[in-house]
Amino acid sequence: MTFINLMAREINCKIVYYGPGLCGKTTNLQFIFDKTKPTSRGKMVSLATETDRTLFFDFLPLELGEIRGFKTRFHLYTVPGQVFYDASRKLILKGIDGAVFVADSQIARADANEESLDNLRVNLAEYGLALDKIPYVIQYNKRDLPSVMSVEELRASLNPDGVPEFEAVASDGTGVFETLKAVARLVFLELKKSGA
């Protein structure tokens, strides 16, 4: 649900980072926050447990500059990845314009990735949305760890449709902005297509 303010000449888009617990969603936002000049971003709001697990959401407002005379603002959200927070996860998807699925590359997380991706499809369906109809990219995170699946294996299980995919090490920032740019690009293409 792109939000266009004709008076302030602003467009606002909502991007949601989805994925299993501990896959690195919050770390993506934290890196973007750290590397963006303060004039181009607002506060990062994290509703987290005492052990830094996301409880409800993280929120980071970003300003990306102008397009056709409109200021573009992106509102980045993460969901809580732990399975039992499903009700909250569903709520965050409301009004989504683009999705990033962050997969954990570790072999031990293969099932968790697949379950989370299924869960994303189910929760989107509640809003009448389908993953292959919305701007959507996938990130294979934690490429720095020793026992990880190959990109081919990850692709076979998580990305059969071949959406844009990125290898990342969110903890040092590798691939983080590439992922964000790719989803932002798709959101603008969608805006263009819908002739808003």
Added chain:
Amino acid sequence: MVNPHTVMYEAELNRIQTSVSALVQAANAKCVFVVDKNGQFIASSGEVENMDATSLASLTAGNIAATGGMAKLLRENEFTTQFHEGKNAHIYIQLVGNRVILVVIFDAKSSLGLVRLRVRKTSDELVEIFEQMAKKSAEPGGGSAFAEITDEDIDNLFND
């Protein structure tokens, strides 16, 4: 297509502004915010200089979404009002027309009773304005500037 876009027009934004400014006066409030259910800031009035409107909008929407979720569990339609009492500042949250959220922040200079009374009138006004806006939004050509976006425009966004 993802979702229909929400387009905010100048005429309606001006009416919203007038309406919330009147509410600040009538309710003796510190400030008033209007945000949409998806967490987008729409308008504000009063002493807002030191308020982080963007964060407030996102948290309010999260709060309404969470209570909406609870309402569902209880097979209630929606909890339309919330009140949080602090030591000095209080916050009154009203869901308007199931579409937007009105947030009133006030202190000892006002009272819950007065705020509740004044919010009623503003809600009615807002319902009417947003219905008007939704009709306009549904017409084609809302922000047709974007039909001409080029790849280059998009690349330029990230070049700084």
